Structures are given as structure tokens and as C-alpha cells.
Amino acid sequence: MSQDLSVSPASAAPAGRQRGARSRWRFVSIAVAAFVALAGVRAITGQPMLTSAGTIQATLAFAVPIGLAGLGGLWAERAGIINIGLEGMMVLGTWFGAYFAWSFESPWAGLLAGVLGGMAGGLIHAVATVTFGVDHIVSGVAINILAVGAMRYLSLLFFQGAPGGGAAQSPQLPEFPRIGLPFVADALAPARESGIFLVADTASLIVGTTTGMSVVTLLAILLAPLTFLVLWHTPFGLRLRSCGENPDAAESLGVPVYTYKFTAVVLSGGFAGMGGVFLAMVASSVYQEGQTGGRGYIGLAAMIFGNWRPGGLAMGAGLFGFTDALQVRGGGGAVHALLLLIAAALLVAAVLMLAAALRRTRGTSAFTATAGLCAVFAGGAAVAALGGAVAVTGGAAWWWAVTALGAAAAAAAALQTVRTWPEAAGSLPASALVAAPAGVVVLLWYLGTDSLPGQLVTYSPHIATLLVLALASQRLRPPANVGRQWRRGHA
Template structure:
């Protein structure tokens, strides 16, 4: 009697790019980029690219993007694509500003979260209960939120002192703080413009200078989300709904409940990002205030491979490029052209080492064009500076597209009992 040996199915790897970068390697890459940035700063004299003010502004601009990305992470880990993050952020800005003007900024934060969650409930009903296409529902939420907030503004802010149909009255600030002693010391080091030391001081100084309490809360939500999703039974069940909802159901998981919870939490995060824009970034509600940050947050989530740590890095990158538009952007962007050209040279070397000839040649050509652009001009047009965050978003997504692995059941319709 022969015994048949049945080979266990091997896990399918998501391609060569599916391998995760270890923490030491990631830290080494970040350190290398920081050294190159310092070299470029010394060559170009664009000291603003690593100044404390630049980093502080970048952090403030990265927070709404990161919160929107966290919202997308929660929803998509449960298998629901949330294109409606932009609309939920819009609801967060309006409800946060309205309640903040009436009853104070912290009440505005609560209402901002509730406003985003309200939009998420509509998205969950459409996608989870009625199996509406996730993209169609998300786009509808964005349009509905924009129209609703403009309509409500005409009845609330238009008749308020210093308000209009497109702007709320000034809202009380949440305040800010700096770490005593450390903030001034890092600012002094940054002002000396020393090689690498001043750049590190500028980076750290931006984290401890003029920081809003809501910024601290937002940063804490990143490791908290990781812990809940990857270290608790609740998170395991939620993620199983995004990988294989039929198998999750067979193990007793109420897939509908977890999908609803994930989407509502997603909307709450996006609403908090919108409230941050209205209560911290500007202390006023403005029509069109989100400026596509919900979509950029979604891009940051994809760049981070649906992981909180990678998402935070992506949000920081997009926040930094966005900050260039506010603080001496023309000079700084010109210096970053040189930095990008040098980074592409390293990319050429890596591709050549991997024996990818065609991509290496194409990257070399782009690098040569970047060097020519830098050497042939002294500054870049204002329009390029304004478009920098969106250009970076497209570049990052195009370069990282082959290195991603989204949840397997993401965006797929689900009906209870469909596996029977």
C-alpha cells in the first residue's frame, strides 16, 4: 500500500517587490538620504530645505495626509476601498469649524470626527449592505460632501461676523508648545549650517517646536493602529475580512460588522484630518480647504504598502513637498532637483546590479535630464513649485507600483453565506 505524499501549497509571493525592507536597512536608507540632502544643501546654499521652520511646516502639513491615509488603511484592511476619504475630510473641516466656532476647538475636534464618520456610514451602507461599486460610492460621497458643506455654509457662516459663504469666522486656537531648552538648542544648531549636524537638528527641531496637542494625538494614532490591527484578536479578525471573508465567516467572524466598524473608523480618521486643517493648520474653515489631501492620503497608504509605518513615511514625504510651496519654494525646489538627480544615479546602479538593462537606461536618461535642468537654470517656475506635491505623488506611485501587495479581497463584493 503506497502512501501518497501531498505537497503543501506554497504561499504565493507578491512578486520580487513583495519582500519587506528590514528596519536596519530602512534606517540605513533614511540616513543615506539625509547625508545626500546635507551635501546638496552645502553645494546649493539652500539652507531652507532642512531648516527647523521647514520641518515644522512639513509636519503640520503631513498630519492631515497621514490621518486620511490611516483611514484608508483601516477600511482597505477590511476589504473596502475608500475613495471617499476626500469627502469625509471635507465633512470634518466643516463640522469641526462649525462646532469649534460655537463651543470651542476641542468640541470641534469631536464634531469633526463625527462628521467624517457620518460620511463613512453612508459609504458602508452602499458598499457593504448593497454591494455598490466601491469607487462609484466613494466618488459620490466626495461630490455629496462638497455640495452639502457649501449649502450649509450659506446658512451658518455667511451671516456670522467675519464669515462668508466660503469662509467661517476665526476659530479659537488649540494652542501649541515647544519642548523647553531642547527646542532652542536644536534651533541654534540648525542655524549654524554645519554638515549633517545642522540637518539632523532641523529635522528633530521640527518635531519639538510649536507643536499642537492634536499633532501629538495624531502621531500616537499610527503605532496605536499598528498595535490594534496586528497585535489584537480584533485586528486579526478585521484583517481576515480583507483577505478572505468567506474563510473568516466560516470561523464565526461577523464580516458585515467588522467591515462596518472599519469603514466608520476610517471616516473618523479622515474627519479628524479635516478638523486638523480647520482648527490647527489655519484656524478657519475655507471652501476647498482639503485641496485633494484625501486622495494624497490614499496615495501615501499605497506607497506604504498598506502598513502604518510606510504610510507615515509617505505622509511625511508628501507633507514635506507640500511645505515647499509655503516656505521659499522656488530656491528649495531647485536644490531638490539636484538631490533627485543624484538619487536617480544610485537607482541606475541598483538596476544595473539587478541586470535590468532597459529600466536602468531609462533611469539614466531621466537623471541626465535632471542634471541638465539643474545646471541650465537658477530657479524653477512658480507653477512647478505649486504642482510639486502632486508630481511627487504620481512619481512615487509609478515607481512603487510593482512592490505592493494589497489585501486580496480588497474591493470585492461579499454576501453572507456565499461560500456555501
């Protein structure tokens, strides 16, 4: 007698909701933990720029175009189309947004035109990849190259000779209105100036996100949860995602796969075009050639970091925007202080991966004991390092006691780890073997230096991109059919 192994929708739905709830809480907990860690580094190192209101506002300014480009990539790749052409579509958004805002003297006309310009680039990419079956990478690179040349030609036609304009830039553009709560800054001024751990940082965060925000920034922030609701909580989103996972099965159920792919790629271009408008009219007040600066590619990196989900994408965009904000504001000391945070993150990641390997090899009871000691090891090592740093720089004597206790706990946990290491080494991922020594090197780097070279500070966003992608590579789960050519009726 055959056994029915199918799962009913009624039983599958609660499980799906539970996984979704866990995923949302995981993103929230990671974001809160990152902010608390950043506040701790600010309190230890005395670098107020790390969490100041100005840094928060600059982070938003740099994160929004990256996030919009990442949302464009998410929509396209969830439908199975790789959109390397996001950079070119952002270029289209910058130029068309600037031209129509200048012509009509209205920022809203520029926003609409920029979005439509990006959608036109998305339409070209959709025709090439979906209709004619052109390789996705080839089509995207072609759009990037053609967009730059075409916008240069149009600038020569329309901007050269205009007051303040030229072959590589537009005249002055009208600005979008800004919104905020003006009384918040004054009310939270005492808390911001107190320097108290987490209190001053939270006050700066509130002031930075409620003062002088452009309406385009607010719209862009709202697009992330809206994307989540549409793609994961509507029949339209389910069908669109099915086109990226298994288009043959979707076609067999009556889903018009070509239509959904076209829709996703065109909307992808619209998001990128909106990011271009932000660069030309919010982050700046003129269109300039080369204004995108590779943010379309960084947006794709943020999307990959976020594992093709809006919450993770927003975290990735915030990370890249934060490092950008620090280096643009001249925060060399703040970037140096981040070495401490990076070292702690690498060491904790290595310990967690070791604990997971021990769990697979020794069972739950052994895992519980060893994981607890590993946690003590991580905390002890961090306390030892931080206590030593503060004591060397003239801290109170009680820091030496904390340092000694942390070092003793670290030694005890290290002995336990060495004892159980042979059984876990076989299942330990390669990234753990890289993260642990890298964390030690970064920690020694921080303790042995007072500042970073200016060139390294300038390229800190790109270094952060490489580090994040390297550490996240083993947990990525892209749509199953992304990047593959699909033809109707070939199931």
C-alpha cells in the first residue's frame, strides 16, 4: 500500500508563517545587536562620530540609492532575470530626472521622469533577455555602456550652453521638500550630549531619522516593507517568485511566465531609476556625469548579502552606506575604531561556527556545555582585549581585574575547545578557519595602531563589501532558476 507523503496547505501555511516570523525577528535582532555593539565601541573608543546624528543622516543619504538598486535587483532575480544593467538604469534615472525637473521646474516631474527612464532601460533588458534569449550578463553590460554614451550625447544637446550646465552636468535643479519633527532635536539634546552608553546613541539615532529628511528618502524606506508585503503576501508575488524558482511548474499551472518576467524587470529598472533621481536631486542638486559611482553594482552586493530578501538587503545597504558616510565625513579615527568591532565579529562568528560543528559531532548535551564555554571564550577574549586597551591608555585599576578574569575564562574555554577539536574539525566550514585568525590579526592591528592610512579609509566601503560577501557566501540561497534561459513550452 502506498503512503501519502504530501503536506496539506492547511498544515504547511502555519509552518511557513512561523519561518517568516523567525526570519523577521532575526533581522530585527541582528540590527539591534549591531547598533548596541556600535554604541559600545563608541563608548570605549571615544569616537562620537560613530553614532552621531550627522552620521545617521549621511548613512541614509548613501544607503538609499544602494538600497533602491538592490530592490531593483531583487525584483528581477526573484523572477529569474539577472539585472547587471542596474548601473545603466540608474544613469538613465539621473539624466531624465534632471532634465525634466529643470525643464518643468518641478522636482516631482523629475522623479516621475527618472523612474520612467529607468523603466525604459528595464524594458530593453526584458526584451533582450526574455523575448530574444540574450545572455543576461551580456545584455546588462551592454545597457551600462550604452547608457553612459547616450546620456553624454543628450547632455551635449540639451545642457551645454544652459546657465550652469555643460557637457557633463546639468543646471541647478529644484529640491524636494524636507520633513521632520523640529522639536525632537531640542528635546533630546541633553541625552545626546550626555555620552551615556546607549542613551546618547539612541537619542542621536532618533534625531538623525526625524530631522530634515527628504520625502524621497521616506518613500525609499517605505519601499522595502512594501516589497516584502507584495512579493511574500500576495498571489501576484507568489506567482512572480515561482517564475524564478520553477517556471515550468508555474507555466503548467497557468501562470503567464513571460508577462511576470517582463513586469519584474521593468519594475526593477524603475527602482534603479528612482535611485538615480535621488543621487541627482537629493544627494546633490545637479546631474553630473559618472554620478552613480558603481552604486548599481554595490546594490547587487547588498541584495546578495541580504539573501534575496528585503530585510537583509536593507541591512546590507545600511552597512555600505555607513562606511561610505564615515569616510566622506573624514572619520579616519571612527573607521579605525571599527577595527575593534570587526575583530569581535570575526571571533564570535568563528566561535559560533565551531559550536555548530561540535553540535553535529557530539550531540546536544555536549554541544550545550561546549557552546557555553565557547561563549565564555568569546566574551572573555573581548573583555580581555578591551580591558587591556583601556588600562594601557590610563584606565582605572579595576579594569586590570576585569582583564585578568576575562583571560582566565578564555584560557579555560580554550582548553575545552582544544579537547573537543579533533571530532569537530572534519565538519568545520572553511570560513571558520579564515575568520578566527583574521579576527586575531584585526584585533592586534587595532591595538597596535592609532589611525589608518587615508587611502584605506577611502576604500573602506569596498573592503566592507568584500568582507561581507566572503562571510555570507556559504548561506546564500538564490532563486533556483535565476540566470537561466527559459522558453515557453519546453517543460
